[in-house]
Amino acid sequence: MSYLFSLVKKLFQTVIKTKAFLVLFLLSLVSAIAISACTNEPKVSTPPTTTANSxxxxxxxxxxxxxxxxxxxxxxxxxxxxxxxxxxxxxxxxxxxxxxxxxxxxxxxxxxxxxxxxxxxxxxxxxxxxxxxxxxxxxxxxxxLTGEAKDVDYLTKLGLMKGHMIVAKELLDLQKPDQAFPHIEHPVEEIYADVEAQLKERNVKEFKQPLIDLQQLVKSKPTDPSVTTKYQEAMASIDTAIAAVPIAQRQSPKLALQVINAILDTAGTEYTAAIANDKIKEIVEYQDSRGFTLYVEQLYKSIAPAMEKEHPGTHKQFTASLEKLKSAYPSPLAPEKPVLSVADMSALIKANEQAAAKVYAKT
CATH class of the missing domain: 1.10.150 (DNA polymerase; domain 1)
Known part of the structure; x- marks a missing residue:
């Protein structure tokens, strides 16, 4: 009898354990299904943010x-x-x-x-x-272009105009109107159309006519005393267009350095195009490069105090580099042979860009 009772007891315990196992199994199955459903739930992605500089x-x-x-x-x-x-x-x-x-x-x-x-x-x-x-x-x-990139492009184009005009004035002062004329011609014939749409967007008064007036006067009467007045009017018009970008932005090292490097890049290209067989063959390109570099020097002075205070190492490099770059142009009248090699010019410009990248990273 006791044997039978013991057998029944074991059977009952087995049934209880089996039910517990089934319950645990069912709970595990439900959990697995729930986890799977969460895993396969469609993800909502956040759209990428497009920076203003694009x-x-x-x-x-x-x-x-x-x-x-x-x-x-x-x-x-x-x-x-x-x-x-x-x-x-x-x-x-x-x-x-x-x-x-x-x-x-x-x-x-x-x-x-x-x-x-x-x-x-x-x-x-x-x-x-x-x-x-x-x-x-x-x-x-x-x-x-949009945002900051658009401002950089706009200021770069106007800066190239200024560079042309700077070297043109030097040549006029040297009584070289024939050499000055291409640099007076380029802003109106080459660059103006590229900024015209932005002038309207920025509510800047059209200034093509002052450029044309100067161009025609230098072509027909290069020694006329009114050339100086027309030149000043043309330069003032370009400066007004530049002022359409708020001064706080223009004197921001990040923005200004982008413009500076873009203009120096063009100066380097013109310098390279001017030289063949270790001689300066293309006089206009040499003079273009000089004018662009001289304008860059002016532009850098506008941010020099901020650079010296906030980025002293980069400031020191830039000022030294600009002095070396300027040495490539002993005069508006091109020397027979280049003072600075194309390789040296390129290395200086590249070093400036690398230094500027550190400023961008900190800004």
Missing amino acids: ATVESKDGSKSETPKDSKMAGHNSKVKININEAILSSLDKIEAELGIAGLSNKIQAARPYAKVEDLVSKKVINAEQFEKIKDMVSVETIV
């Missing part, structure tokens, strides 16, 4: 895409491609300098429009071998 690339088919255009993309190591349909001569000069072909910028401009970059070859502007060297530099896509 560029919209518009393709031929009308599609648009946003790309950052920060300090790392501007200047000497620029990843922003040159639009061969729209770029001004100073930008096209980068292609000319890369290939070492005198007059190529004008040739590219004359063969417009281009449906695709390969048209440079089909239109016999350059050959296939030359195209391979510059194909990563060029594009037919329109870049629409």
Whole structure:
């Protein structure tokens, strides 16, 4: 009897354990299903924030895409491609300098429009071998700038105008109107159209006419006393356009250094284009480079106090570098041989950009 009772007891305990196991199993199954449901729940992603300092690339088919255009993309190591349909001569000069072909910028401009970059070859502007060297530099896509990048572009173009005008005045003072004329011509013929739309956006009065008046007077009566007055009016008009960007922004080291490096990059390109076989062959390009560098010196002075206080190391490097760059231009009249090699010029500009990058990082 006791044996039977013991057997029944064991059977009952087994049943209890089995039920507990089933309960635990069911609980585990429910938990697994719940976890799986949470894991597979659609995720809501946060859209990327587009910084103010950006560029919209518009393709031929009308599609648009946003790309950052920060300090790392501007200047000497620029990843922003040159639009061969729209770029001004100073930008096209980068292609000319890369290939070492005198007059190529004008040739590219004359063969417009281009449906695709390969048209440079089909239109016999350059050959296939030359195209391979510059194909990563060029594009037919329109870049629409926004925010800070737009301000940098605007101030850079106006700065190039100022550089042309500075060297033109030096040449007029030296009684060299024939040499001065191309630099008076470039702002109105080459650059003005590239800033005209922004002038309207920024409520800046149109100033093409003062530039034309000066151009025509220097061409017809270069020794007329009124040339000085017309020159001053033209320069004042450019300064008014520059003032459309608030002074607090213009004197911000971050913004100003981007403009400075962009202009110096163009100065370096012009200097490279001026030299062939260790001689200065292209006088206008040499003078362009001088004018741009002299304007950069003026521009840097506007941020020098802030740079010395906030970024003393970079300030010291920039001031020393600008002195070395200026040594490349002993006079508005080009020397027979370059004082500074192209390699040295390029190294100084690149060092400035690297130093400026530290300022951007701290800002």
